[in-house]
Amino acid sequence: MNAEAQEAQETHAAAKSATPTYCGQCGGPIDEGTHEPCAARLELEPPRYCGQCARRMVVQVLPGGWIAHCSRHGSVSDHQSHPPRVTRTSDM
Ligand SMILES: [Zn+2]
Numbered sequence: 001m002n003a004e005a006q007e008a009q010e011t012h013a014a015a016k017s018a019t020p021t022y023c024g025q026c027g028g029p030i031d032e033g034t035h036e037p038c039a040a041r042l043e044l045e046p047p048r049y050c051g052q053c054a055r056r057m058v059v060q061v062l063p064g065g066w067i068a069h070c071s072r073h074g075s076v077s078d079h080q081s082h083p084p085r086v087t088r089t090s091d092m
């Protein structure tokens with residue numbers, strides 16, 4: 001019997017720098033309604049909507065993570081060891 005202590009990965013030490021305006025799961029405003037079910041789903045699934053503009057994002061599921069791409073705000077990837085990186089296009 002392996003007494004393997006499962007470390008809970010719920011510890012999100014690194015808080016996101018910017019609080020999203022919109023819910024990534026349902027696309028609704030964060031301030032309105034209850035998004036607790038959404039937040040629970042977002043821990044398992046990648047977001048579908050951009051947190052800053054509520055656009056639908058193109059989500060790519062990778063082995064061990066995902067990348068969600070907003071046509072306006074660039075890509076956001078789920079790398080827990082790295083801060084959420086927003087790729088800015090050199091488009092002015
Ligand atoms: Zn929601």
Ligand SMILES: [Zn+2]
Nearest residue numbers: 050053070073
């Ligand atoms: Zn966006």
